[in-house]
Amino acid sequence: MKPIETERLVLRNFRREDAGGLLAYLASPVASCFLSLTLRDMDAALAEADRRAADDTQIAVCLKDSDQLIGDLFAHPEGDTVSVGWNFNPAFSGQGYAFEAAHALFADLFEAQDMRRLYAYVEDHNVPSQKLCERLGMRREGLFLDYISFQNDDAGQPVYENTMQYALLKREWGASCKQQAQCKFR
Secondary structure, X not given: OOOEEOOOEEEEOOOHHHHHHHHHHHOOOOOHHHHHHOOOXXXXXXXXXXXXXXXXXXEEEEXXXXXXXXXXXXXXXXXXXXXXXXXXXXXXXXXXXXXXXXXXXXXXXXXHOOOOEEEEEEEOOOXXXXXXXXXXOOEEEEEEEEEEEEEEOOOXXXXXXXXXXXXXXXXXXXXXXXXXXXXXXX
């Protein structure tokens, strides 16, 4: 992928050198949807960094001044629609990085790649991601009850989670950009 720069961040392909950063937040994922990505050690992190480096749909989010990995985005195309998502190191939360990164990705998907629609799945207990979706101009399209299980209970039975779907159309993005006056990133 062609790197995307914002005021404070660079969105780029993963590199092997990102393994330590991946391990920092995937050793103990905060969001249950990322439990299957849990990394046990640096060897696993190196393998995951290598796997992601070969995949343009996996996007490293790095601090512009140090190239430190602070999180990641994904953008899985399905024709003119893209499934998007994010996972950030909790040590960097509360600083607006997730919004800045996702906003830049949305701008690229809509404006440079001419995508028609973006959507994201968010568990009903993941309030920070719900707020991020809303801040990005996404609207809640639905709630899927007992939709998916990422873990089992003590008896080995699946724990099903309720999942919300958020979406944004290109024409809605345009209207949202006019209100925000901040759609273009360098």
